[in-house]
Amino acid sequence: MNPGPVEHSPGRPRLTAKGKATRQRIISAASEAFSDCGVTATSNDDILAVAGASPSQLYHYFTDRDDLVAAVIADRVEQVLSWHTSLLADLDSIKGLRLWRDAIVALQEDREGRHGCPIGSLVGELSERDPRSRQAFAAAFERWHEAIRHGLERMRELGEISAAADPDSLALAILAVLEGGLLLTQITRSTSRLEQGLDSMIDLIASYRP
Numbered sequence: 001m002n003p004g005p006v007e008h009s010p011g012r013p014r015l016t017a018k019g020k021a022t023r024q025r026i027i028s029a030a031s032e033a034f035s036d037c038g039v040t041a042t043s044n045d046d047i048l049a050v051a052g053a054s055p056s057q058l059y060h061y062f063t064d065r066d067d068l069v070a071a072v073i074a075d076r077v078e079q080v081l082s083w084h085t086s087l088l089a090d091l092d093s094i095k096g097l098r099l100w101r102d103a104i105v106a107l108q109e110d111r112e113g114r115h116g117c118p119i120g121s122l123v124g125e126l127s128e129r130d131p132r133s134r135q136a137f138a139a140a141f142e143r144w145h146e147a148i149r150h151g152l153e154r155m156r157e158l159g160e161i162s163a164a165a166d167p168d169s170l171a172l173a174i175l176a177v178l179e180g181g182l183l184l185t186q187i188t189r190s191t192s193r194l195e196q197g198l199d200s201m202i203d204l205i206a207s208y209r210p
């Protein structure tokens with residue numbers, strides 16, 4: 001029987017489609033447990049119970065606990081950035097910025113304000129003790145910043161905002177406001193501060209209209 005496509009990279013076992021599914025199931029279980037209880041308070045047994053996997057499977061797919069944590073970070077980064085970049089890919093107007101803002105708010109309302117930013121929620125627990133994680137977080141936020149900046153650059157090229165606008169600084173500011181707003185949403189279980197912050201930034205960007 002054909003085992004299906006395989007995945008392989010140096011230092012990793014070859015994975016069949018079934019193996020890829022098992023590995024992803026462990027990552028998803030760990031991510032869920034980390035969100036609910038924190039990384040430190042979550043044991044491997046907790047993760048395996050949720051995943052329906054065995055210790056031998058865990059160590060077949062991950063060299064150690066740090067390797068699993070790194071995989072969770074990478075998985076969250078790709079989920080978050082793929083969602084945002086898909087919305088920002090064709091950004092060319094203030095209207096597009098408001099649609100992105102509305103999608104962010106709607107997502108947080110669906111989550112009832114829980115967990116804040118999926119990337120940011122791991123930063124406080126991991127970045128100070130794990131240089132590998134801190135580097136991954138820094139790279140993730142730079143990619144996020146770039147996605148916003150590229151949209152603002154496109155707006156400037158199209159004349160939606162004037163040449164006086166600085167897409168790099170504005171993108172960094174709106175990302176900082178977004179992260180702060182997500183934290184406040186998590187604390188208050190309300191999106192009002194997130195909405196106010198994003199609206200203020202979009203109004204600022206709109207002030208650069210020619």
